[in-house]
Amino acid sequence: AQTVTQSQPEMSVQEAETVTLSCTYDTSESDYYLFWYKQPPSRQMILVIRQEAYKQQNATENRFSVNFQKAAKSFSLKISDSQLGDAAMYFCAYRRAQGAQKLVFGQGTRLTINP
Amino acid sequence: DAGVIQSPRHEVTEMGQEVTLRCKPISGHNSLFWYRQTMMRGLELLIYFNNNVPIDDSGMPEDRFSAKMPNASFSTLKIQPSEPRDSAVYFCASSLNRRAQETQYFGPGTRLLVL
Numbered sequence: 001a002q003t004v005t006q007s008q009p010e011m012s013v014q015e016a017e018t019v020t021l022s023c024t025y026d027t028s029e030s031d032y033y034l035f036w037y038k039q040p041p042s043r044q045m046i047l048v049i050r051q052e053a054y055k056q057q058n059a060t061e062n063r064f065s066v067n068f069q070k071a072a073k074s075f076s077l078k079i080s081d082s083q084l085g086d087a088a089m090y091f092c093a094y095r096r097a098q099g100a101q102k103l104v105f106g107q108g109t110r111l112t113i114n115p
Numbered sequence: 116d117a118g119v120i121q122s123p124r125h126e127v128t129e130m131g132q133e134v135t136l137r138c139k140p141i142s143g144h145n146s147l148f149w150y151r152q153t154m155m156r157g158l159e160l161l162i163y164f165n166n167n168v169p170i171d172d173s174g175m176p177e178d179r180f181s182a183k184m185p186n187a188s189f190s191t192l193k194i195q196p197s198e199p200r201d202s203a204v205y206f207c208a209s210s211l212n213r214r215a216q217e218t219q220y221f222g223p224g225t226r227l228l229v230l
Contacts, residue, residue: 043204045221102160
């Protein structure tokens with residue numbers, strides 16, 4: 001069974017600084033998708049960024065980028081120029097490309113932005 | 116575009132009562148997912164449907180839980196009878212079951228409290 005691990009329960013960063021959230025996963029599949037979701041206090045799950053495993057190029061979305069290391073099964077999220085609105089729980093998630101469509105989530109990292 | 120719609124947003128009920136949660140997926144999406152979020156277990160899939168057909172219900176806790184999708188625009192998750200341990204946030208998500216369009220979009224969730 002696939003598993004996703006986020007080893008940092010909490011992180012904090014100064015406003016305008018850069019922070020990196022870690023995620024590792026375990027799978028025997030070669031084709032899959034990885035996601036980062038943001039959950040602010042409203043509890044809404046918001047997609048931040050997605051990565052397809054067969055693509056070597058790291059995904060970027062404005063201030064958000066990932067470092068995808070397939071061999072190491074690592075998928076970290078970098079947030080540049082942190083803003084107060086980035087404060088939230090961040091969840092890493094995995095999904096197989098074929099077969100079962102369910103998302104497997106990590107435990108989450110609570111990110112605090114210090115003004 | 117309307118996102119995934121869930122109702123009610125909050126539900127407080129007493130142990131033993133029947134609870135029905137409702138979900139309207141994004142128009143045109145053909146996959147629908149029900150997830151549950153608790154402090155102890157995090158985010159976990161309960162059941163998902165493809166083209167209105169249940170595909171994987173292995174996450175449904177027990178016979179007290181049931182889910183239906185009578186048509187492409189509506190799904191229900193029912194708990195009967197409810198118990199205090201069912202207290203959680205229940206999310207509905209939808210996606211297209213198609214390569215490169217498989218991202219799951221979440222509704223705002225239903226916060227259930229069983230007294």
